Amino acid sequence: MNNTLQLPPLISPATPHATPARPITEVAAAARNAVKTYGTGEAAVHALDDVTVDFERGRFTAIMGPSGSGKSTLMQNVAGLDTLTSGSVSIGGVDLSSLSDRKLTRLRRDRIGFIFQSFNLVPTLTAKENIELPLDLAGRSPDREWFDEVIRTVGLESRLGHRPAELSGGQQQRVAVARALASRPEIVFGDEPTGNLDSSSGGEVLTFLRDAVDRLGQTVVMVTHDPVAASYADRIVFLADGRIVDEMHQPTSDRVLDRMKRFGH
Amino acid sequence: MFRMSIRNLVAKKLRLLTTTLAIVLGVAFTTGTMILTDTMVDSLDAAVADFNDGVDVFVRGMPVGEDEMFTLRGPVDLDHLERIAAVDGVTAATPYWAGYTQVVGADGKALDLIQSLGLNWIDDPELSAFELADGRAPAADDEIALGRVAAGDAGVGLGDDVDLITLAGRETFTVSGLVEVHDMPGAENASLVFFTTDGAELRLGDAGATQKILVRSDTLSPDELAGRLALSLRDVDVVTGADLVTEEQESLGFAIGVFEKILLVFGGIALFVGSFTIANTFTITVAQRTKELALVRAIGASRRQVLGSVVLEAAMIGLGAAAAGLAAGFGVARGLLGLFGRLGIDFPTSTLVVQTSTVVAAFAVGIGVTVAAALVPARRAAKVAPVDAMRDASIESTTTSRKRLVIGAALAALGAFGLVRGVIGTDPALVGLGSVATFHAVLALGPILVRPITRAVAFPLRHLGAPGRLAAANASRNPRRSASTAAALTIGVTLVAGASMLAATASASIKGDAAAALTADAVARPIGPNPGLPTEVTRIAESIDGVDTLPVHELRAQVDGSMEFVGGLDLADGDEFVDVTVVEGSITERSDGVVVGDDLAEERDWTVGQPVDVLFGDGVTARFEITAIVEQTNALPAMVATYDAVAPHGIGLDRVVLLSGDADAITRVDAALAGQPTVTVDDIDAYADSLVGALGTVLNLVLGLLGLAVVIAVLGIATTIGLSVHERTRELGVLRAIGMERRQVRRSIRLEATVIALFGTVLGLAMGLGFTAAVISTLADDGFGSPIVPVSTLVAIVIGAVVAGTVAAALPARAAARRPILDAITV
Ligand SMILES: Nc1ncnc2c1ncn2[C@@H]1O[C@H](COP(=O)(O)OP(=O)(O)OP(=O)(O)O)[C@@H](O)[C@H]1O
C-alpha cells in the first residue's frame, strides 16, 4: 500500500473541489440494513453486518477498508451480482431482491456499468466491439453522440479497432471504463479498477472516472485500497468488519492516509 | 507421478466421462461385433452338426464352378441309388432335395416368411432331420407334410388343402402331416414343405436326378462306408458326414467372417474418430495444466516422468474405457441378436461366446487408441520448461506450425496430382490414392481453413446479435482446436456423403439403363424374396389377346474358367422388348450363339466369331460362339444366349417376363396372373425402382453404421466445447455481469458448437462429394453414369449438423449459463 505513495501521481486529481458539490437530492443506489453471512454456526462470517448506505447521483464515492472488511461484498450486492442474506438494495429506486434473474440481468445491462480489476474485456472482440457489447446484448444501437463523447473522454479514438491483446493494461482499463459508460448507466461500479495498473496508468483511468462524473454527470462507486485513488472521489465510505465505521467528504490523499494510519489499516 | 495421474483423473470426472465415452462406444461396437459373430458361428456350427447328424456319408455332385464362398455342384443321377443300395454294409440311403416352394396363404398371397423351402420327406428317422408331430408322411403325389410355422401362417391343418407354387407352377395339395422343426437356425421363420420322393423329383429338380444322396450304415464306420461307395460310384463326390459338416461350417464361417470384417471396418472408423476426441481433450487439459506441469518440473521431475504421467493417465482412461466397452459389447451383441431375431433370423443360443481374443482385442484397442491419441499432447507436456511456472505461458499452439503447413501442402499437391491424373487417365486406383492424400492434406491444413470457412458459415449469425457474433468469434478463436474437433465429424460426413452419392449414382444409372434398354410395356417380376417366376407365367400371359411375351432367364455359370451371369432370352425376337445397340457382328437366332457386352468382351479379350465354353450348374458344358458384341448396360446380363439354350440348365424359374401390349392388354395380364401370388406386373418405371430397392437398404445400413462415428464426433464436439467454455469461465462471468442473459449465453455456446459442426460438415461434404464424383467419373465402363448429387441427403446432413451442434453444446451451455456470476469472475 505504501509504495503507491512514494510515487507522486503523474496526473494530479482533476481538481475535484473546483466543481461545486451538487445538491444531495437523488440517490442512485442504496443499501438498507444489508447483511451478508457466509457459512453457518461457529464458522459463520458476517461479510456485511447491517450496512445502510446511500450512493448519491452524480457523485464519485470510494469504498475503503482493510482487507476482508466487506468492500467487495458490499459493491457486488449493491450491483446485483449477488444476493444479501437480509436487508435490501436498490438501484434507481428499484428493489433488486424482487427481480428475477432475467430482469436483474437486464438491469445490469441497461443501468449499471462495471469495471473489474482485470480480465474485463472479451479477447475475441475489438475495443469498439467491447465498448458496444452491453448495447449489443440489448439489441440497441449506440447513441452516437454519447458514444463519441465517451470515446473522447477516455482518449481511445485511435485504438478502437484493436483487440485487447494488442492494448496495454492501462488502455484495456480505459476501454473497460468506456464500456461501463457506453450505455449511459445509472451507476458505475469499480472493484479496484486501478489495482493492477502502475500509478501513471491508474491516474489516467481515475481521471476519466472523475471526468465522467464532472462532465458527463455519471455516478461512480469504486472500491480501492489506494489513498491517492480514493482522493479522486467526492466521498469515502470506510468499512471495517462488515460495518460502516466512518465517512469522509472531499478527501485528499493526505487526509486519507492520515485516517488510515490512525485506525491502523 | 503415478499419484498425480490418478488425481488428475479423479478431479475431472465429468470430462473423463465424455472423453471415455468415445472409446467406450468404439470398443463396445468392436467387441460386440466379435461376440456376435463368434456366437453366430457357434450357434450355426451346432445347428449344422445337428442337422446332418445321423448321416454317415453324403454322395453329391462334382463341382462345376466355385467362388470364395460357395461351390456350385452338379446333380446326382438317381440311378446311383440302386448302386449304393447294392454296396455291402449300407443300411439305408435316400435322395435329398431342397428347393423353391412357396405356400399360398388363406388371403391368396404367398406367406411372408424369410425362408421358403420344399424338401422330400425322408422316412428313415436317422437320416431325416425332421419329425412328424401329427398325421402321417405324404404318401400320394398330391400330399405333403407341412412345417408347423407354415401351417399356422397359412391357417391350414391336417386334411386341409393348400396351394403351393413350385417350378411346376401352382398346384393344390392335401396336408397329410405336420412337422416339428428343431435345430435349424431361422426355423421360427421358415416355411417348410415336404413332398413325397416322386413329388420332390418333379418339383424341386431335374427329372432323374437329385441333389445329394444320404447314406448310413449300422455296421461300417463312416470312413469305411465312404471308401466303399467311392469305389463303386463314378462322377460323384463321396464325403463323410463329419467332413461335410466341417465343410459347411467353414463356408458359413467364411461368410460370417466377411460380415464381421465389414462391421469391424465401421468399428475402426468409430475408433479413429474417437481418437480425435481423445487427442483434443489431452491437448487442452495439458495446456490448462501448463503451470502445474512446470512446477512439477521445477521441483525435479524429469521430462520422461512428465511424459510418463500423461501416458499413464491415457492408459488408465483406455483401461477403464476398454472394460466398460467390453461390458457394453455384450449389450451390443445381445441387441443385435435381438434385432436379427426380430427380422426373423433366430440364432438358437442362450449364451454369448466370448473368446480370449475378444477380451485381448478390447483392451489392446482401448488402451492402444487412447495412448496413441495422447502421445502428441504428452510429448508437448514433456516440453514444458520449469521456468514456465513463472510465466503465463500456454503450450497449446493455436495456429498452424510450419511443419504442418509443409506436410499439408505436400499432401495437397500429391492429392491434386493423383485426382487430376486419375480422372484424366480413368484410373480409379490413382483417384483413390489422390483422395486419401487430399483427405489428409485437408485434415493437416484444417486450422488455416477454419477462419475463412467459419466466417462463411457464420455469416447468417451476424444477424443474431451479440450472441451470434461472439459465437462466430469463439468458433475460430483457437483454429487448431476447432479444426481437430471438426475433423472427427469431417471423417463421418465424408463417408456419409460419399456413400450417398455412390448409391444415388448407381441407382440412377441402373434405373436409367433399365428405362433406356427396356422398350417393353411392362414386366412380370417375382415379389420380394421369390427367386423367380414359374414358367407357367409366360404361358398365362401369352394366352392373353394382344400380348407378346419375352421370358428372361438368368443364371451364373463358369465361362472359360470364371463365373459370369448368363442370360437366356431371345434377342432376335426382342425388338419390342429390349433395345440393344450392336457394336460388332449381328444378333441371330442361332441356339449356339451368344451376345456379349462390350466391357466384358474387352476385359476377356473376346472377339466376334470366337468360341466360349460355358459350364452350367447342372454339370453340362456347352460351346457357344460369340455372334455379336453389344453396348453393355445394367439392364441385361453381360452374356446373352437364347432362352432354350440357357433355361434348361437353370433352376427352372424365369428371372422376369417382359410384356408388350397396350394398357388394356397389360391389365388383362395382371388379372390373369391373380392366381400367382409370387408375381407382380410393373410398368418399366416401377420395375426400375424395384431393381434398386436393395441398394437403398444397403445404403441405409451403411449410413446406420456410420452413424456411430458421427455420434462419437458429436460427443467430441461436446467435450471440446465443454473444455473451451470452462477455460472461458471468467470471461463468461464478465459477460453475465455486464448484462448477458442466461439464454443469450446458452444460445451463444450452442451457436459456437453449430459453427464448428458446420465447418466439419462443409469440409466433409466437399470431400465426400468431390472424391466420389472423381471415382465415379473413372467408372463409366462399369456402368456408372455421371455423378448424381443426392440433394435431399445433403440437406439432411446439414440440418443434422446444426442439430448435432446444438445438442452437443446443450450440456456445456446450460452449465455455463447456470454458473453464479461471482463464482465465475473470481476463479
Ligand atoms: N464466497 C465466500 N465464501 C466465504 N466467505 C467469503 C466469501 N466471499 C467473501 N468472504 C468473506 O467475507 C469477508 C469479506 O470479503 P470481501 O471480499 O468483501 O473483502 P474485501 O474488503 O473486498 O477484501 P479485499 O480488500 O481483500 O478485497 C471476508 O472475511 C471473506 O473471507
Ligand SMILES: [Mg+2]
Ligand atoms: Mg475485495
